[in-house]
Amino acid sequence: MSLKEAARKPIGVFDSGVGGLSVLNELRAQLPGEDLIYLGDTARVPYGTKSSLSITRYATQAARALIEQDIKCLVIACNTASAVAVEPLRASYPYLKVIGVVEPGADACGRVTRTNHIAVIATESTINNQAYQKAILSRDPSCVIQALPCSLFVALAEEGWHEGPLVEAIIKRSLEPLIAAQVSHFKKPIDTLVLGCTHFPALKRPIANVLGEAVQLVDSAETTALYAKNMLSCEKLLNPQRVGQTRFMVTDGPERFARIAPLFFSEEVLSSEVELVDIQHYAERQNSH
Template sequence: MTKDAEAPLGVFDSGLGGLTVVRALRQVLPNEDIVYLGDSARVPYGTKGADTVIKYAASCARHLLGQRVKAIVIACNTVSAVAIESMRIDLDLPVLGVIEPGARAAVGASKTGRIGVLATPGTIFSQAYTRAVTTLSTRTEVFGQAAPLLVPLAEEGWTDGDVPRLAARRYLEPLARAGVDVIVLGCTHYPLFFSVIEEEAKKMMGDHVRIVDSASTVAAETRDYFQTRDLLAAPRPRAGKIRLFVTDVPRSFSDMARRFLGDEDVPEAEQVDL
């Protein structure tokens, strides 16, 4: 074990959606302490220009560095799309994003070479998943579909019932017409709709369709990365601690955090100014 192994893992997102990544990380890395930063005062990043996103990401990274983290997981698809390379150059620690793991899992799962991506308009416009998939397989086609309504539905807690099912069906229709056999959930809010999206996709496309959750894939790759570099925290009798920082505390923060984490025992958030 390296001297850095007991340091916390840093995770940040433009808001609270990245807590689905924290949830997935806790499942595969239960001994790790995690410091989470949600830039809720400047959300959404998906509508901002690349230079602005890079500047925001740098300020989030500086805060996490101040917490002496051993690595940073970017739980934001927009930042992973436009800022990850500059962060890897500028920071003297490992930086992992959600797009590359999701692309690898999708290419591995596809039998037809036709992959669909549900994401925010900013992520779709960046074509980051297309580039990541093409790097892995030049024979694979990527079909992007923006699904912006799913974000406010997740934050309102409308993750089941007629409204999210109708929204999912509408967003899935173009992917069904394209004949995809794998769909990547390219936004950290979307894992909350996993069962709804999977059910509707199977109705429209058949039982062979696979749903790839980028939160789970980045968590698995983070575990593998730590294992190969001797960065895993030592086993302990208790689960790792979570520390939550936000740049603005939403009125319904506790409810949203419980929903995203899938845990009733949510720590108090600390508000910071970046």
């Protein structure tokens, strides 16, 4: 297959639900010519409270469903799945470019921080897995990292509670350990906060209001899209077409998915255009080969 033919293949994107649409939105902005296929595993959301074994199994099934669409690149638009399953997927599919959201976020921290005191907020599984902590420290062992689970933020984002005094009050209460650290014994204050869940960019404004201008926010959706763009460019796999198409697949509730999608994605999503799929079917086909 020629590079020109490979470049015209779509990019596959998957998440445990709708939060990964924030990554899809950035991919569409950065790569307008690409065909994108998004799979939301809405039947089993959230991944953030599941075991590593279950997350890897779900991610493998989602990946297989997208690989059967003949994709050129797989973007794991889920911090939890990236933290747990990116290496198993790379090992299973060495011929495929697999991009998670953790590594681009860790790279961005090194470019942004000036005090080397970094905070990470994410789901419980992502924090417990220490994926961001390990990735950041592997790049700069001198960094001091505070990690805080903020699973409640997922519910706020999905319900459309993206701003206002009540939202800021909830965020302030949730981030109290980080706020306290700003005036504690640390010689250098936190100056960088990683939004380690793809739902969290929807809350960027109230989080910034609570923490103040001294703390820079690293958006994993934006950094992942830029990473994908650079990678495809280097591999000469950018699609030359002017306008790409977007397909949506979910494992449950296409109507609810279409209703919530505008909270994370800038284009209209019609429920009639959201395909309902059974990714267990893909796993069974994979295992039978």
